[in-house]
Amino acid sequence: MTQFSLASLYEISRRWSQRNSPEALTSDIPIKQLPRTRYDGNNSYNGFSADERKRTEQVMQVLRRKGFLSTKAGCSLCGSTERTQFHAEDYLDPFAATPICGPCHMTLHQRFNKPNRWLERLDRFSDSPFIAEFRVLPMEQVDFATWLRENTDGPHDPVRAVWPDRDIPDYSPKAKPLPQAATSAPKTSMKAETPRGPRPPIGFFQCGLEIGTRLTFRPAPEEDITVHTNRTLLWRGRELSLTALTNSLAKEYGVSNDRNRHWFVGDVSLSDIYDATYGPKAASAEGDISDA
Ligand SMILES: [Zn+2]
Numbered sequence: 001m002t003q004f005s006l007a008s009l010y011e012i013s014r015r016w017s018q019r020n021s022p023e024a025l026t027s028d029i030p031i032k033q034l035p036r037t038r039y040d041g042n043n044s045y046n047g048f049s050a051d052e053r054k055r056t057e058q059v060m061q062v063l064r065r066k067g068f069l070s071t072k073a074g075c076s077l078c079g080s081t082e083r084t085q086f087h088a089e090d091y092l093d094p095f096a097a098t099p100i101c102g103p104c105h106m107t108l109h110q111r112f113n114k115p116n117r118w119l120e121r122l123d124r125f126s127d128s129p130f131i132a133e134f135r136v137l138p139m140e141q142v143d144f145a146t147w148l149r150e151n152t153d154g155p156h157d158p159v160r161a162v163w164p165d166r167d168i169p170d171y172s173p174k175a176k177p178l179p180q181a182a183t184s185a186p187k188t189s190m191k192a193e194t195p196r197g198p199r200p201p202i203g204f205f206q207c208g209l210e211i212g213t214r215l216t217f218r219p220a221p222e223e224d225i226t227v228h229t230n231r232t233l234l235w236r237g238r239e240l241s242l243t244a245l246t247n248s249l250a251k252e253y254g255v256s257n258d259r260n261r262h263w264f265v266g267d268v269s270l271s272d273i274y275d276a277t278y279g280p281k282a283a284s285a286e287g288d289i290s291d292a
Pocket of ligand 1: 075076077078079080100101102103104105
């Protein structure tokens with residue numbers, strides 16, 4: 001790793017930032033507080049803590065909504081336009097991110113443990129116009145955060161990078177810690193206040209989720225899992241029911257296949273969303289989230 005230089009990583013980040021043209025941001029974006037983070041991982045990267053990464057992701061959400069960040073060009077590695085996300089190396093600059101699809105993104109972040117999967121992917125998509133940028137990424141964790149703070153000009157803060165003169169409060173949850181989607185679930189399905197017998201199978205749309213909404217399997221938060229239809233999820237290109245996927249993941253990660261414990265949407269448990277949608281569990285009902 002002696003050949004690797006953090007300056008070259010900075011150069012790549014500058015390119016990503018320029019491609020997203022921060023110059024277009026000429027006036028203050030109106031904002032009351034940062035949105036709730038969608039990053040639910042707990043891992044540091046490039047010397048940035050999970051909390052620092054969350055803060056940047058919150059700012060990026062605002063930039064995406066305002067059209068300053070777009071994934072329209074598709075994955076900059078494989079070209080896929082499905083479920084495109086952003087990948088960042090420099091979390092001090094919220095513009096410094098490149099569009100990337102879920103599978104490429106997951107493989108990128110797993111490269112320290114599964115280097116061959118990443119290197120194979122680089123070979124497979126060596127025609128990408130941006131392949132050189134991805135080949136620069138080091139194969140071991142680096143402390144890019146410290147390097148950036150010592151070698152570049154400030155503000156060294158993703159919020160100040162967008163709102164240089166303002167203090168923006170962090171997200172604070174409203175009374176009920178449920179996502180917007182879940183609280184706006186159809187009220188008709190809430191009538192079961194004293195439910196009898198088993199509750200209905202989970203319908204993701206009834207629960208206020210949408211196609212593409214990301215679900216997290218807590219024992220393996222890096223797994224990319226999204227809502228595919230009202231009754232199925234998409235994982236590694238496969239369409240599976242919640243039960244089938246829970247069983248597969250439980251086996252792979254050696255954990256229990258308890259649907260109620262492991263699933264989250266952001267920081268809200270799917271079990272709570274299910275309860276909010278279909279009413280509380282009847283004393284006689286077996287199990288919790290029904291999926292059949
Ligand atoms: Zn891709």
